Amino acid sequence: MAVNNPFARKRRHLGEHAAEWTIRIVASFSILVIFLIFIFVFREASSLLTSKSEPAEQPTTNVVATTDDRPEIYNPDSGPEPGSVTTTTTVVKDSDKPEVYNPDVTMVGMDEPVVTTTSIVTLDDRPEVYNPDSGPEPGSVIAAAAAPYEAHEQPTLWDNITSNVWQPVGENPKFGVWPLLIGTLKTTLIAILIGAPLGILAALYSAFFAPRKLREVLKPAIELLAGFPSVVIGFFCLTTVASLLQDITGSQFRLNALIGGIGLSLAVIPIVFTIAEDALSAVPKTLREASLALGSTEWQTAYRVMLPAAAPGVFAAVLLGVGRAFGETMIAIMATGNAPLSSWSPATPARTLAATIGSEMGEVVWGSEHYGVLFLLGIFLFVVSFGLNALTELYVKQRLIKKFQGA
Amino acid sequence: MAKELPVKIHTRDFSFFYSEKQALHGIGIDIYENRVTAFIGPSGCGKSTFLRSINRMNDLIDGTRVTGDMIVDGVNVYDKDVDVVTLRTRIGMVFQKSIPFPKSIYENITYGLTLNERPSKADLDNIVEGCLRRAALWDEVKDRLHHSAVGLSGGQQQRLCIARAVAVNPEILLMDEPCSALDPISTGKIEELITELKDQYTIVLVTHNMQQAARVSDYTGFFLMGRLIEFDRTRTIFTSPSIKETEDYITGRFG
Ligand SMILES: Nc1ncnc2c1ncn2[C@@H]1O[C@H](COP(=O)(O)OP(=O)(O)O)[C@@H](O)[C@H]1O
Numbered sequence: 270m271a272v273n274n275p276f277a278r279k280r281r282h283l284g285e286h287a288a289e290w291t292i293r294i295v296a297s298f299s300i301l302v303i304f305l306i307f308i309f310v311f312r313e314a315s316s317l318l319t320s321k322s323e324p325a326e327q328p329t330t331n332v333v334a335t336t337d338d339r340p341e342i343y344n345p346d347s348g349p350e351p352g353s354v355t356t357t358t359t360v361v362k363d364s365d366k367p368e369v370y371n372p373d374v375t376m377v378g379m380d381e382p383v384v385t386t387t388s389i390v391t392l393d394d395r396p397e398v399y400n401p402d403s404g405p406e407p408g409s410v411i412a413a414a415a416a417p418y419e420a421h422e423q424p425t426l427w428d429n430i431t432s433n434v435w436q437p438v439g440e441n442p443k444f445g446v447w448p449l450l451i452g453t454l455k456t457t458l459i460a461i462l463i464g465a466p467l468g469i470l471a472a473l474y475s476a477f478f479a480p481r482k483l484r485e486v487l488k489p490a491i492e493l494l495a496g497f498p499s500v501v502i503g504f505f506c507l508t509t510v511a512s513l514l515q516d517i518t519g520s521q522f523r524l525n526a527l528i529g530g531i532g533l534s535l536a537v538i539p540i541v542f543t544i545a546e547d548a549l550s551a552v553p554k555t556l557r558e559a560s561l562a563l564g565s566t567e568w569q570t571a572y573r574v575m576l577p578a579a580a581p582g583v584f585a586a587v588l589l590g591v592g593r594a595f596g597e598t599m600i601a602i603m604a605t606g607n608a609p610l611s612s613w614s615p616a617t618p619a620r621t622l623a624a625t626i627g628s629e630m631g632e633v634v635w636g637s638e639h640y641g642v643l644f645l646l647g648i649f650l651f652v653v654s655f656g657l658n659a660l661t662e663l664y665v666k667q668r669l670i671k672k673f674q675g676a
Numbered sequence: 677m678a679k680e681l682p683v684k685i686h687t688r689d690f691s692f693f694y695s696e697k698q699a700l701h702g703i704g705i706d707i708y709e710n711r712v713t714a715f716i717g718p719s720g721c722g723k724s725t726f727l728r729s730i731n732r733m734n735d736l737i738d739g740t741r742v743t744g745d746m747i748v749d750g751v752n753v754y755d756k757d758v759d760v761v762t763l764r765t766r767i768g769m770v771f772q773k774s775i776p777f778p779k780s781i782y783e784n785i786t787y788g789l790t791l792n793e794r795p796s797k798a799d800l801d802n803i804v805e806g807c808l809r810r811a812a813l814w815d816e817v818k819d820r821l822h823h824s825a826v827g828l829s830g831g832q833q834q835r836l837c838i839a840r841a842v843a844v845n846p847e848i849l850l851m852d853e854p855c856s857a858l859d860p861i862s863t864g865k866i867e868e869l870i871t872e873l874k875d876q877y878t879i880v881l882v883t884h885n886m887q888q889a890a891r892v893s894d895y896t897g898f899f900l901m902g903r904l905i906e907f908d909r910t911r912t913i914f915t916s917p918s919i920k921e922t923e924d925y926i927t928g929r930f931g
């Protein structure tokens with residue numbers, strides 16, 4: 270009956286099916302992996318924000334300690350175990366010294382009171398020390414837990430995070446993120462102020478002015494630069510650029526935000542160039558011809574017709590450049606001086622968010638407050654990068670549609 | 677010819693090369709002032725190449741070169757001391773597939789005017805209105821001058837491109853198949869426009885539509901394989917061509 274139906278589904282080969290399924294599986298796997306990474310990052314930081322799960326983990330950790338005679342608190346995943354409360358206190362007593370690995374204990378105090386505090390806390394199953402919002406609640410237990418805490422004159426976590434000093438290691442760890450935010454903004458701004466104009470100008474040149482032969486060399490060469498290991502760029506800035514700039518400006522700090530910004534701009538330029546060049550080349554050639562036929566010069570055509578026509582793409586290029594500068598780690602560690610100062614001056618060292626995570630995550634105590642704060646910074650980085658990319662995507666689509674289909 | 681008309685464009689033994697490929701062979705032609713001259717011929721015969729040689733748009737293509745003379749108003753436009761930019765302000769061009777600049781209708785018209793000088797707002801307003809009226813577009817767009825030109829219909833866009841070319845006040849208008857992408861009504865409007873414009877401009881029109889050439893042009897040139905086979909008054913070409921290839925093409929025997 271349907272033998273001659275021209276729209277009948279053709280029977281496909283087994284190989285085709287296999288290929289299709291492979292692609293599907295690989296794609297879903299990679300998407301899954303990305304999600305798992307997100308979940309991991311959020312979960313690690315969540316210990317800071319939620320206090321419920323925290324105490325449950327606490328006793329277990331110490332139980333393990335009793336058996337092994339060494340604290341094993343590196344394992345943040347160990348589940349809660351009931352009935353371990355008493356053991357906990359004993360262990361702490363026996364060792365007669367604070368569990369340095371245990372962030373909770375360290376937080377609370379370094380001597381005798383520790384024992385009492387912990388026991389109370391664990392018994393009641395809710396130490397509110399981590400919760401910055403812990404309000405006054407009826408029940409003397411909380412008050413008891415809070416008492417030694419305030420005795421050490423430690424601010425709440427939120428106050429700590431919004432303070433002006435980043436000094437995560439020490440007796441009184443300070444997790445003020447302002448210096449990091451300022452450092453990030455400062456270096457990103459410098460990187461974009463240098464990188465975006467250079468990248469766009471280079472793209473204009475390559476798209477409209479360069480002879481074809483030169484263009485064929487120029488484009489891949491700059492694109493190769495995008496794949497340049499950032500540690501090499503960082504090293505280059507750390508040695509050559511830093512010395513050169515200090516000779517010229519005679520600045521007090523050899524490594525500073527300006528050097529960092531220059532280093533980051535080296536990473537930003539190829540991205541801005543590549544995407545802006547693609548956007549400019551995608552503008553219909555007829556626009557260029559029409560403009561030239563009206564008696565405009567190449568430059569007038571480039572910046573009055575082609576650049577505005579490619580504006581969404583060029584804007585996207587700059588946004589992605591910002592994203593790169595914002596998230597770049599190695600150059601930021603090597604070339605900025607990496608000191609968390611809250612100064613807006615480009616001549617002082619800076620420390621970026623990414624650099625902080627990059628340089629501190631390796632040595633941080635697992636599960637500690639410091640650890641949580643670093644993950645919190647990571648989430649912030651992720652959200653901003655994600656936001657930038659989303660903005661790019663949405664903005665570009667909207668504007669392109671408006672521009673070439675009329676509105 | 678009864679009366680000697682002033683010659684605007686004159687070529688002598690003009691040849692054109694794309695790298696190795698020769699696209700035009702020894703073209704000699706006189707294009708008269710304030711007349712419409714049409715070029716017809718099968719596609720690939722070099723009509724566009726010839727048109728684009730007049731305002732040197734072919735310079736944009738790498739590796740092209742010319743021999744012979746292309747003389748506009750007594751000056752060889754390929755002379756060393758000729759400024760291409762000035763040349764192009766005097767020779768306007770309308771393309772087959774010219775999309776308006778992604779700007780407002782108003783800015784599309786004023787673009788060419790504001791390249792080198794800054795006319796007053798009042799002057800610009802006047803010129804915009806004048807050009808749009810001349811392109812028979814004013815009534816359709818006068819209420820949305822500051823809206824994007826990309827929203828116009830195809831026929832309106834092409835008339836806008838004509839208005840844009842007219843705005844810089846050229847002496848010659850080159851049109852490369854300006855109606856080939858348009859519907860019959862828009863085509864009719866543009867043909868009307870061409871006849872109206874010819875008292876002010878010398879118009880050179882490339883078309884693959886022989887009826888169009890017959891309707892709007894005063895002179896017609898027939899191109900074949902990069903050669904100008906025959907050039908004469910349009911009436912003569914269409915009623916009693918003197919060369920057999922022309923007759924074959926016109927009567928539809930090939931092409
Ligand atoms: N950019 C170019 N590079 C090389 N050859 C071209 C180019 N443009 C046109 N040609 C060749 O030149 C000849 C004439 O083309 P063209 O002037 O566009 O013809 P027409 O406009 O009459 O259809 C054709 O054979 C075409 O292949």
Ligand SMILES: [Mg+2]
Binds near residue numbers: 723
């Ligand atoms: Mg053509």
